[in-house]
Structure formats: C-alpha cells, structure tokens
Amino acid sequence: MQKAFRNVLVIAIIGVIIFGLFSWLNGNGNMPKQLTYNQFVKQLDKGDLKTLEIQPEQNVYMVSGKTKKGEDYSSTILYNNDKELEKITDKAQSQDGLKFTVKEEEKQSVFVSILTTLIPVLIIALLFIFFLSQAQGGGGGGGRMMNFGKSKAKMYDSQKKRVRFSDVAGADEEKQELVEIVDFLKDNKQFKQMGSRIPKGVLLVGPPGTGKTLLARAVAGEAGTPFFSISGSDFVEMFVGVGASRVRDLFENAKKNAPCIIFIDEIDAVGRQRGAGVGGGHDEREQTLNQLLVEMDGFGENEGIIMIAATNRPDILDPALLRPGRFDRQIQVGRPDV
Template identity: 55%
Template sequence: MSDNLKQRGPGNGDNGGGGNGPNPWMKSLLIWVAILLGLAIFVTMVDGRQAGAGADQIAYSTFLDKVDEGSVRDVNISRDIITGTTTAGEKFRAYPIADATLVPKLREKGVTISAKPEDGPSIWMVLLYQSLPFLLFLGIAFFVLRQMQKGGGANGAMGFGKSRAKLLTQKEGKVTFDDVAGIDEAREELTEIVEFLKDPTKFARLGGKIPKGALLVGSPGTGKTLLARAIAGEAGVPFFTISGSDFVEMFVGVGASRVRDMFEQAKKSAPCIVFIDEIDAVGRHRGAGLGNGNDEREQTLNQLLVEMDGFEANEGIIIVAATNRPDVLDPALLRPGRFDRQVVVPRPDIEGRIKILEVHMKKIPLAPDVDARTIARGTPGFSGADLANLVNEAALMAARKSKRLVAMAEFEEAKDKVMMGAERRSMVMTEDEKRMTAYHEAGHAIVSIHEPASDPIHKATIIPRGRALGMVMRLPERDSYSYHRDKMYANLSVSMGGRIAEELIFGYDKVSSGASGDIQYATGLARDMVTKWGMSDKVGPVEYAQPEGESFLGYSSSQPVRMSNATAQLIDDEIKGIVEGGLARAKHVLSEHIDQLHLLAGALLEYETLSGDEIKKLIAGEDLGRPDPGAKASVVPAAGTSIPKTRRPTGPFGNPTPLGA
C-alpha cells in the first residue's frame, strides 16, 4: 500500500503499534544532530593549530634568558612556533622571530635541537575544505524537501497530484447496520452490496454482476455518511474515503491526477469500496459555466468518468457516493455502468423516528414517563441528525437542572427550543400585549377544535420563543404523504383564527401585524391549491406553478410558465377567494363560540402554557387540576378601553412550522 494513503489501525507507528521503520520525529532529530556534528568537526579541523595548547606560552626574551641560564634541555623549532622542555621538566612554547644567533647560542649551551618540517594539507583535506559548504547546503535542502513531502507527498509541496483518500481499518468505534435506524429500504440496498463482497459466488453463479457504484441521495442529516460508515464496518474489505472537494485545486490537472492515483491505490486493494462524500463538488453538470468549459473541475470529472467505466475495467472497485443535490450532477455520471443504483435516503416517517430516538436514548438515563412515540409524533420532518440533537438538548437541560434522569418535560422543552428557539423569559411585555397574544393564540386553538379535519392540539402557549410571541402546536396522528381538500380548508380557517379573534375582541382598528406569518402561510397554501393541485373549479386541473430549476447568473434551466393576462387575473382572484373563504369560516366558528374564546384566553393568561388535554377539559367545563397561580383581571376588555396596536413577529399560528403542513 502506498504511503500516501493514511492507514489507521494497529501496526502503525503513529498510534503506538509495532510499526515498521524508525519514528519520524527521531529520524529528523538524528539528521539535525549529524549536521551539527559535521559543523563542529569542520571548526575543529580549521582551528587545528591549537594542538599545542597544553604548554605554557612565554615571551621570546624569556626564552632567551632561560637559554642563557642553561635551564633549557631541548627545543623543537618550526616556522611558526618553538616548543621545548626545561631541565625541570616543564614544557613551554614561544613564537619565534628572525634571529640568526639563536642556533649557535643553543649549541653553546648544549641544548638538544630538533626541527619539524611544515606539513602542507593533503589533497583530500583540500577537497574537503572546498566541498564541505556545498555538501552542507545540499543536505539542508534535501532535508527540507523530504520534510515537505513526508507522508507520501499527499500534503507536500511536490505532492499535488497524490490522492488524499484515507484507508479506514479502525476496529474501535466501528459502525454497523444495527446502528442505522429509520431508513430500512436504503439499508437493504446497501446490505446486498456487502453480501456480494462477502460471497460473490452466490450471485455470480446466476450471472449477476456486482454494481459498480451506488449513489446515496437525501436531504442533509438523513444518514448518508452514517450508511457509508456502516458499509465500512460490515464489508470487511478495504474502505477508502474522500470528499469531493479534495479533488478540486486551483492548479490545472491536479484533480485528474488525484483521481488516477486514487484508483491506482484502490486497484492494489481490490475488492474494496471507495466512498466519495459530497460528490456534487466535482460532478456538476458540464457546460453550465460561461466561456471556455475546459476548466479544472470538468477535467477532474472527465477523469472520474473514465476511471469508473472506460476502456480499462476496474473490477472489484465499488464507488459509493453521497449528495443532497442530485439535480446538478452530470447525466454521464448517473448512467448505469457508473452509478448503477441511486439509493434514496429519505427523512424518516413516524416509525423510523421512533427507532432513531430509541437508538439515541440508549445512551442517556430515561425517566419512566418518556414516550418515544409521543416525541416522534411531535417531530414531523425531523431528520436523524435533528433527532440526535433533540436527545442531546434534553440531556443537557436535565444536567443543568441537576437531575439524574431525563424526563418527558425536558424532551418537550428541547423540542420547542429546536423548533422555535429558546424561551425569551427576559422579554418584558405589557398586560395589553399579553392579552392580545392570548386571544390570538386562543383564536387558533378554538377554530382548530371545531374543524373536524384539523389535527388535534398538542399545546398552546404565550411564552415568547425565537421570533414568535406565542404558538399553538398540533400533532398529527400519523405522517401524511398527501393532503385532502377538507384538511387544506381546515388549515386555512385555523390560520385565520388569530386575526379574527383580534378583530372580534379589540375591534377592526386594533388588529395587529401579528398575523403576517399566518397570511403568508394561507396565501402559499391557496396558491398551491390553484396552480399545482387543480383544486379550483374555475382554473381547472392545469398546472400554472413556476418551475423550480437551478439558475446560474440569472439563467434558469427551466422555462417560465406562459399564461395570458386574463388567466393570471383569474388565478389571483381564485387565490383571494380561497383565503377569504377560510377567513369567513374562522369568523363563523369564533362568533358562535365566543365564550370558549374568552375562557381559553383567560386560562392562557393565568397559566401561560396549556396542553391539549387541558384545553379539552377547559372547554368541557372540567377542573384542570392545577394550583391557581393568582387571580387575574378580567380578560374581557371594558368598553372604551384603549388597546395599543402590537407588532407580533411573523409565523403561522405563532409557530415557524406551518401547522398541518
């Protein structure tokens, strides 16, 4: 296996295993020690004249005095220095001067005279002196380049074209298909690939061929990467992982080189799996840009297409890729022979959410009142990542309260925080603002109770959260994949309930801007009914909705809908008529049950939050079973009372997520 593929697991020197070769840090240290030692030897050789430093240095005049005294036993005369020994055995040295009388004087005193010829440097020493600086420079340059290319060159200065794929072989923290819940169909599609890798003869004897590629398509957080990790844990074959952005560089040809290198390494480990995350970074539709289309990204894509299914077959290499934007991928990448299977990883349904919650709830201590089904009913549209975040938020809230168990109350609070934001307890509202908010939310709730097709109410609150001053949450009994006309009309009337309640209680001039989000939701629903779903008798079953195509610099790949002015006017009239019909239905319901509106608004002012069961008890005249938090003023405004116009944030029914949508 090439060293540019970072292998994780036992046997690697980096993680304490019995790796091959010396430790890279120790190797670098030894190189620097060798360089410093060479410098020290060079300095010592250049300064070799200090060899006689062990003798006492004396002046030349003192040396002559010793000779005259007869205390010098022997001398050694060279061109640069005179060394000798006294009769007392002491060694000395002196620097000579031009003196022709020195030798006769020494002979007169009986001093033993010797001479040492001056040895010139050898040819090898001269070559060493001349070449050592150059060799030292080359050594430092070579060491720096090796450090830049360490690890096979994938991250080095000379390793632009090396693949950045990582080989995963870790044993700890392994993910299997047992850890993947809520997406059973996608798991079964990939389980077949794993079985083919484990026992290819089971399929080959009937002429079946292993799929060359599987594309995981789904919204963010639905578990595409988790599925890939589960394949790595189940397959028992080498698993290479890389991101699509790792192929793209500013240098031309680098991405194509990395693709070639990745497939070369994969061939050495075949059969194996190569996982490319976010493949839309490199696999976008060719020719979508302006000017010359032969850019770096398209060259990388062309090389990827050739490697996956070109003249040279890559047997035993399965490509698994993930994206949340399949619409932007090039058609040549999606054809059979490259990505034979497109595995849709959808958002989980209610049963899938229950399984996902149970997987994450195993990691925390739960109170007996926790019901995963109730939480799953209240989280329609949540992905696996959203549910994991919900469980984590509930655990954090319980920890802040110093609890030993995570109860249902923490899950409800965490769900509200994830969906709408944290409670704004510090927000100061006047009594008039609270009263208008209470009537607004009570209007939504009363209309919902008396609409047969509406979903049951889960809770109503006037506690500000995020951008909403209050909200009414309804929980469907089950996930809905299609909506009927009666439920759409019910949702329209419920959305208008808050505005009608303000108008009935506070007057026409005191209607606030708080219903802006409700109006936006109702208008969008009515527009879809007319232009998409053919629920207008006058317009008919004809689609007039604008296509949702990807645009580039203002250019849309889909043609806009062409219609006459008369048709556009008819559509606008029908949309207005449907919304005003919901407004009329809400006004009729609230006018007939005005006493229930007052009763529910007063209870919201007292308790701030009421559950669906408590609202039913309140309407039926039963006791809520709660302690009275204190007497409140009458919720019915007195005649002539001036109620200031409030500016409530947007959100249908006070809730960022449309109820029933």
C-alpha cells in the first residue's frame, strides 16, 4: 500500500512540474487578441488604437497595446521590413491621443537560455528512468534499474518451510520414481563412487492441478536442499537477450547453492519447438531456449543441480529438451486417486 502511494505521489509531482514548466514557458494569463499585420495597419489608420508598444524580440518586432474599446491586441513585424516599421512609427507619432512607445531589445541571459533548453530534456530523461524502473520490478530503487538480466526465480529454503512426500496425497507411483533423485541429492558422492548416472532433468507431465509443483517441492524437502522456482514465461521479455541472460543468472545462483533443485513451471512457454514461431530462428524465445540447452549440458560444471520441469503439453516441446542429458526422464502425474 505504501509503495503504491509513493508511486502515485511521484507521478503527481512529475505532472505538476511539467504543467508548471509549460505554463511558465508559454505564459498563463489572458492571451491578447492576435492581429495579422494588415489588420493591425487598418486599425492604426482608423485611429482605433489607444496604446502602441513596439518591442524588438528574436528577429521580429513585437507590437502590442490596447484598442479604444479596451481590448488587448498583439502583432508582429519582421526585422527586414524596416520601411513598414518607419511608416508605422510616423503614423503613430502623428495621431493625437495614441500613447506610443518603442522599447530596447531585452537580451536573455545565457543561464536562462540554457535552463529553458535543458529542463524539458531532464524531465523526459527522469520520466524514462522512472517508468523503466517501474517496468523492472514495481518502483524499486536505482539498484533495480539495470537488473534486466537478473533471474526472477524465487529461492525457497527447504529447511524452514519443509514439504515432505507425506504432504502429497494420492501420487504413490510418482513419489516412488522420485526417490532416486532424493537419494542422489542427499549423498551424491556415493552415487559417483558407484559409477551410477542420475537423470539431470525430470519432466513432470500431467493436467493442471495435479500437484506437479508440490511434488517438486517435496523432493527438495525430503533431500533438504534449496529449491529455485520460476515460470517459463518469466524468462522471455520484449528486450532481446534478456531471457538468455536470466537463464545464465539462474544457473549461476544454483551453482552457488548446489546441491539444489531448479523447478521451471509451464516450461512449454519457453521450450516450444524451434522454427515454428513468426520470428524464425532469431526471436527472443528461441535464444532463451538455446541458452537453457547449453546450461543443461554443463560439461560437468552443473554437478548437484537437478532440473525439474512441469508441463501439460509435452508434444510441443523441442526434441533437444527431451534427449539424454537434459530432461531424459518423464513422469506422468495423474489426478489423485485417494
């Protein structure tokens, strides 16, 4: 609630500053009636003018004053039209009752000139920075500004909020297939000494609401390892290269906390078969998938990291995801039968 109020307050302040700036630059009083040059000359010839003031300003002569009806007026004369200016001066001086003055040109200070040029640019830059920070995480501080490539995965400490297999009801066969993963995470040295190969990735396949996420958390809870959870759609953004950067950041964090589990929910959002999209082989989603495939190979650096993913559309996944060394084990998760 406080964060939302702060965001609204910042937007309101920026709006007031912009409104005040434009009011200051454009003037905020009653604007005088703008006359064309011919209209001004006709009124001068008829003697309808009460006051006349000529002010040199920015390559033109600004003409202003009041009519005998009390209306404010203004007009302009170009600098290079000196003959017309002399005629107007002669006519004004020859009329009785017309208050006529000519002012000297006011030179604008260099500071004011620079200020009026820079203020709009600074406001636009501040607005861009503000909305960019909002898009990257809901109004955080400046430290969130360049966090495009940071992973959005949430890390759960299995020791604090532990989910066990006993918390998952009606999935006895699925739990039995995952026991091997738990044993490996508990004591991976024993598996290495025996020369056993453990699956690097497990794909949980089943309709929505069957407890795939809960099963993945139960594996981490039984093994007592950290659990990283992220949705497949969290990788892909409108900016090119962000998804691949988030994949790299996710695996960097996982390596620091190994042994651990990375769980990707709805992996079909990022793991769809390549070449089927509008962007061909160069769109952001396919770059993200390519980086995920590279990280899962690992070349021995990802020891102790188990990938678990969930989907209800295994038929649309890229074949490279399902080959040995990646998601090489599929577990069908049916509806609870208790």
